[in-house]
Amino acid sequence: MTETTIPRGNALPRIRPWLGIAAAASFVVASVMALFWAPTDAVQGNVYRILYVHVPLAWLAYLAFVVVFLASVGWLWTKNPLFDAIAVSSAEIGVLFTGLFLVAGSIWAKPTWGVWWTWEPRLVTTAIMFVMYVGYLLLRGLSTDFSRRATRAAVFGIIAVIDVPIVHLSVLWANSLHQLPTVLRAGGSPALDSSMLLTLMVSLGAYTLIYAYFMTSRISLERARQERLWTT
16 A cells, blocks of 8 residues: 555545435426426437436536546645545446446437437447446556556546547537537527426436435445555
8 A cells, every 4th residue: 555544534424314305206206397397309309318318427427527637737736645535436437427428328319319329429339338438447446556446447447438428519519310409509598498398307306316316325435445555
């Protein structure tokens, strides 16, 4: 091991139950709004309602990998093991949500495009992002030295975040079957009915709370693992 120390004390277990309650309650509200309150789309009908799952999953994939980037910078700057715990926790959760993002997109693609998968820019760049962060997790298993492993992973995490804006902007840079942005549109207001937009915002908030709950649980596990490494 290196001279790196593990600070004692952890407030995460105290806030986790409240996060869990908030996440569960907001998820129920968002689900009811998405299934029953939001109006039916005039073109796609009810199939569009997967939007309220697909878009939040995309947001969480972006958020998780940006957190990996920030935590990786934090580790390289301070060598504080907390940053490495945050990075690996967010990467694991990000891989989960990116996989679900791809699955939800495929389910939506079948009735709208007629295929489960097509080699269009958004899908390809998202699949690349998924593989890159699976590689990030595999890289962490190549060394048993904590500091070396954390440093290698941090460098990879900083480089890999480049794919996040590429995924988001791919529909603007290349011909794509995927629809153009409907909320974050350059020089324009969201192209959604107000009730649809509100439902989407509630869904985004609910899924963000779910991410936060998962993060508090995973970071606590990782910190406990780090402490065991330092005491053996």
